[in-house]
Amino acid sequence: MRHVITVLVENEFGVLTRIAGLFSARGYNIESLNVAPSSDPTMSRMTLVTRGDEHVIEQIKKQLNKLIPVIKTEDLTRQEHMEREMVLVKVQARDATRAEVLRMADVFRAKVVDVAEASYTLELTGKSKKLDAFLRMLAPLGIIEMTRTGPVGMRRGSEGFTVGD
């Protein structure tokens, strides 16, 4: 099953390598990994998407917690939560298809972020599934290049995910 795990880590040299190294050394699957500073500059927050059965996911969480700079982890999959991902996609747009590309962007509420003679670059934020669907629709028009952030997520409600609890 797919799991989205949030990890709070000390914002120090080498943390990312430790996390990536853990996944490769133990043969765990890693679909995406997103890292950025959190509101507290001494900490970074990661969102990690992985797959595995209950036993594997349990080990992944324990192994993550065992890394010294990891402050806290949370398996979002077990909670009411939201997830968002962003994609930048450059699509071929010549005479005949120019309008079609814009129509797709409109349907998915994507933004046009760059316009060139033979292409449009679109930005879309949403759940990963929505991004998948968007890219599927654009594919026949000719995708020149594409980059996705991997999802970030947090739980719903007014509770935060901080060091304290």
Added chain:
Amino acid sequence: MKLTGAEIFVECLKREGVEIIFGYPGGAVLPMYDEIFKKNYFRHILVRHEQAALHAANGYARASGKCGVALVTSGPGATNAVTGLADSLADSIPTVCFSGQVPTHLIGNDAFQEADTVGITRSATKHNFLVKRVEDLALTIRQAFHIATTGRPGPVLVDIPKDVATASCEFRYPEQVEMRSYKPVTRGHQGQIRRAVKMMLAAKRPVFYTGGAINGARGSAELLTKLVRRLGFPITNTLMGLGGFPYDDEHFLGMLGMHGTYEANMAVSHCDLLIAIGARFDDRVTGKIEAFAPEAKVIHVDVDPSSISKNVHAHLPIVGDVKVVLGQMLEALDAARGEPNAEALKVWWHQINEWRERDCLHFEQDMDGPIKPQYVIKRLHELTRGEAIIATEVGQHQMWAAQHYGFRQPHRWLTSGGLGTMGYGFPAAIGAQIARPDATVIDIAGDASIQMNIQELSTAMQHKTPVIIAILNNSYMGMVRQWQEMFYESRYSHSYCDSLPDFVQLAEAYGGVGMRVERPGDVDAAIEKALANRDTFTVIDFIVTKEENVYPMVPAGAALNEMVLA
């Protein structure tokens, strides 16, 4: 007061209570070596290879209960240390290794003797640090010792660039270490403890299965012994756990696992409650995992949550330190005021005693024939009253030592269990002898393993450690040969030890005493002579039967109750 990095290094070590460090100098650590020379705060043991420094620190830690400390130079010094770090990681032994590094402005430049030490050792340590500013050094050293010695112990490496060692800053020693991201749990959950006691009192066929943690956590062995005797349950130890319970107590079933006793493996295979304390269900212990303790409910006490339910599902997990949890269990047992199921235990012991009658470790020594390796171990036991500190290399001799030595007390058994590092035993024995100068320390070795760190004879000579090296010389890499005999139709591919040196002359060349023993009748005299020699190391080359096999044996992948007895 302003101090240089190198001065901070020695000041911090002094405050950590470090008395001994094992090391080898080189360009990048010269500032530290200079301070060691000037301040003379602690004793430095010069080894002959950095791998040995780490093994010696490991042996020192096990025998003393303190953190082992090593110091190595950059590049090759650090890469030579890697095996020793990985070994301490696999066996959870507290050590801190300091390595020199090229100056910060040269890092990443392929500089002379540069290695990405933090990168290389990341998966061979519990944690590691690269110190980039002299201002961070004191806190980093404090954290390194804290991490190495608390929770699940393990090796920590601190990489110190040369310019950090020479730069200065205001020195303030951090009295407290508080890490928000690292807070090991020591006390077991009280509700879980009560449930555990309830399960123990209800059990009909219980077994204690205890591991290396009892040898690591000082004071836990006494509590374990108390608990086991109080309940009257049988107990088995892992290879790492030997000495955690007196071998001659009637509750003791011997070691379990691949080369464990028949009674221990049968008891585990038939128990209805398995009480695992500080043991990690290694595959050498479980054999075929689906067939391991199939009828048992499992209680698992471990300080590392990732050990619990990793290989075998724990019905009742307890996260905490073994010593604390054993204390809690004893209290909860008093409070529960129940008694174990005496009727059921009687039947269980009856069954166990039947298994015991197989006498699975039996061997015969023909006093006119060649020496049996097991016989040498028996005599070592007798002549040291089971009280020596025993180190081993890796192979058949290691298993015979585990099966036949018979340990009465904890902290006297130094063996490489997790990584299985040939070359571990001799430097570890030197480390233990440094920790316990008056103790008898014996490295039980094979003719192949001893050659992996033989250069340490020079270290033993220089530092006057009267370690005894008992080589069980079968002219083979015996353990490899045994597998080839059993699983590769006796094709002994490259497992014969050709061109063995004359170990007697070798010992003498290094300045120690060497003896060769070829007849069973001469075994005792040689051991006695070695025990009496407190001035130098002694090498005894016991020429033993060449093709002896270690039994019982559970073939890899088989179930514990499918063991081969002979």
